[in-house]
Amino acid sequence: MKLENPDYYINGVLSHNKLIIAKTITLIESSLKKHQEVASNVLKTLSSIKNNAFRIGITGVPGVGKSTFIEYLGLYLINKGHKVAVLAIDPSSTRTGGSIMADKTRMDGLSGNQNAYIRPSPSGGSLGGVASKTRETMLVCEAAGYDVIIIETVGVGQSETTVHQMVDFFLVLLLAGAGDEYQGIKKGIIELADSLVINKADGDNFFNAQTAKKNYENALHLINHSSSNWYPKVMTVSSLKKNGIENVWDTIVEHKNISINTGEFEAKRQKQAIKWMWSIIEEGLKRKFFENPSVKNILPNIKRDVENGVLPPTIAASNLIDLL
Numbered sequence: 001m002k003l004e005n006p007d008y009y010i011n012g013v014l015s016h017n018k019l020i021i022a023k024t025i026t027l028i029e030s031s032l033k034k035h036q037e038v039a040s041n042v043l044k045t046l047s048s049i050k051n052n053a054f055r056i057g058i059t060g061v062p063g064v065g066k067s068t069f070i071e072y073l074g075l076y077l078i079n080k081g082h083k084v085a086v087l088a089i090d091p092s093s094t095r096t097g098g099s100i101m102a103d104k105t106r107m108d109g110l111s112g113n114q115n116a117y118i119r120p121s122p123s124g125g126s127l128g129g130v131a132s133k134t135r136e137t138m139l140v141c142e143a144a145g146y147d148v149i150i151i152e153t154v155g156v157g158q159s160e161t162t163v164h165q166m167v168d169f170f171l172v173l174l175l176a177g178a179g180d181e182y183q184g185i186k187k188g189i190i191e192l193a194d195s196l197v198i199n200k201a202d203g204d205n206f207f208n209a210q211t212a213k214k215n216y217e218n219a220l221h222l223i224n225h226s227s228s229n230w231y232p233k234v235m236t237v238s239s240l241k242k243n244g245i246e247n248v249w250d251t252i253v254e255h256k257n258i259s260i261n262t263g264e265f266e267a268k269r270q271k272q273a274i275k276w277m278w279s280i281i282e283e284g285l286k287r288k289f290f291e292n293p294s295v296k297n298i299l300p301n302i303k304r305d306v307e308n309g310v311l312p313p314t315i316a317a318s319n320l321i322d323l324l
Helices: 006-014 018-029 033-046 066-079 134-143 159-164 187-192 203-220 245-262 264-291 293-307 313-321
Strands: 054-059 084-090 116-122 148-152 169-175 195-199 233-236
Touching (some): 006 018, 018 033, 018 134, 033 134, 054 159, 066 084, 066 148, 195 203
Parallel strands (some): 054 148, 084 148, 195 233
């Protein structure tokens, strides 16, 4: 069957067939063993194809206007000749595990453009709401010819830290007139940011945005940043009025050029590749653990003993691990 043939997916991705691109990502996201075997062969080929794509992570709490901002940025980039893929990590339904936010409906202009591809992916309960297969999905999009990959996080939990470990530029989207506590912005997230962008800088909120910009610029002096070669910039933008996106992109390009010239770009990619390897190992070991017949046989009894206080968790974990 063609759906079991890796060449079907590989050729479809390389020919920029959006339907097959979607099928390929679905294949990769599948937990079925037969699908994973095919996906492994597909990824082995696609990962060898380099197109120098640039990866951007964008975070911000719900209500900050991420989808409008990303559509504004995406259409701007397409007009400049780029091909843009947006990987929007959605909160998952606790009952079905499916996406409950329809990003495509929130980005009508971008999703309908032939040079854009939007993939809403359920988080599936993975760390920080980041889909476990986001990195692999990114490789598929890059092999398909998309040269700017945007990863949108849900803006809660630890998703920002996880996404920071897989992108080249990390942008934090903020609102004026809302305190840090309200926005869920913590010092650690600001330390990771390559840029802070205050959205909705228009109408009655324009002057609030300018004030917020100055406040964040002052705050940045008190924070240790993730790069010694780059000092984060604070900008304002109005996605609604279509103002400010040029400065945002110019800043991203400036950061890219500096990181390449200093060698930081390649070093960061290498570190990310190692972290990716370890995450795959951890995921594989966890899967093999639960698939182990001996573990399956005694796990219910051990869980009961731990719940009842008969067996300490440390001893229970050690006994289970020794079965491997």
